Amino acid sequence: MIYPIPSGTRDVLPDETREVRAITDTLRGVFEGSAYGEVYTPALEYETVLARGDMAEAQPAYRVFDETGAALVLRSDMTVPIARVVATRYPTAEPPLRFCYFAHCYRGVRPQRGQPRELLQAGIELIGAPAPQGTAEALSVLCRALDATGLKDYRVGLGDASLYPALMAAIGISEELRPGLLEALARRDFVELGERLAAAGLSGEDAELLLSLPQRRGGAEVLAGANAQVQEAVMGMRRVRDLLEPAVAERIIFDLGLTRSIGYYTGAVFEVYDPALGAPIGGGGRYDDLLGRFGRALPAVGFALGVDRLHIALAGEERGTGALLAQPAGAGESPA
């Protein structure tokens, strides 16, 4: 007899638990050492409350009704619940406020894709610290935490969610066209982006800029070469960079096309990459409008790491294998 569990969920047995615990203990040490106090919040929340967060991609996927008929959802991330905590439990506390969490979040999955339905996230939220100082602090804590786990080859992509909207506005793209362009960019479907620009009758320099600028990524030269229309966002990225310790700054990849699919980001956004994994290990950014929706308008920044992805990347680095590390094996060799 087999008693199945839902796809995308796992039982974690002692060997794995020990390794995961070592990672989370290390992260917790860094977070707490940086004055981020750990919080728990309920996995179940009222749908009407979480919906204030405009979660777009991270929309809650699981709903149940309680005994009074109210709709409850399983949280899809921790940023919105912590925004609620700050507004309701710390209505008058002097900012900045610092919190960290280790929590399971719940997402819908596409079948047969190995996506987790339940994922353990580790992260911080820094409330009431505006850009650029707050952003630089979050990036520094991020790198300290990853360094402490022993992850070696990771890089942090840094972009700005306001950059492309500013570029579209500067070029005079009509309001109706903007969502479609942003959506193609979010998927990094540059073929469709080009087609949409052509269909809109844009050509020449403007179209070229809208298509090529979000493909620029790399070192400081990316910022130096950025066009006048995006100077504000680029200045913001430069100011963050100027505040970073050299060890953190050298991890940064400036990415003028970086967007995150979650709707509440307003400014700097970042993602963590490691050559041992084909997908980002985590990410975050500024959400300066979110707290206001819960009644306490404060600028904020945070990040979340997927603990399982971090674990896979650490194991991959240790073995010298993993997604982008493995070169195709020649005839006679065993594939890595």
Added chain:
Amino acid sequence: MSATGLTIAVPRGALFKGTVDLLAGLGMDTEELRENDRKLLFAEIGVITMRPSDVPTYVEAGAADVGITGKDVLLEQARHGSDDPAHRESGREVYELLDLGYGRCTMVLASREGPDPAVEALRRLGVMRVATKYPRIAARHLEETGRQAEIVEVKGSVELAPLTGMVEAIVDLTATGTTLKENNLVVREELVVCTARLIANPVSHKLKAGPIDELVERLRGLATAGAAA
């Protein structure tokens, strides 16, 4: 490590020749690739070969940094039925970098010549039966055009399905229309034109930005030259 510094997923099948020609245009030694159709891994030139529908899978996982596959494959693997229309099309987590222009085909809806049996079925029975190898593309198209359909997924020659009366119409990819014509089928609607696309793994796109940008630039040059020829 190959000359490009990248692992490239190359599709076997209809796109294979065009893809290998393109790689040869980059100066790669493609002789073994052309001659040995059993080998899967060509480490010296950083190429792995697979069926086109597997290319997004390998690229998404990072087993290949970049890959070439048809837009039909990418559309078929796109997510469907999301609540949020803005995210309806987001499928595999891969970046689509370049339209390579070759392998040009059209996704069509076709039925037997004469009065369209699909129209009659829809009018009298309220639903049309459609055979296809692309169930998601077919379902999406019929849904968007407000028609009820029963999608029948087949793996082999789709043209057989309407000839036997199993379905009233098919959705399939056609390059020249010859096979359709030979089976007395006529194109009723053109859904989308599909060409070969260059896709990339999101992490590779950041961590191997230099090699990928160089590859894109050179392929863009070759694709443009090919289109002009």
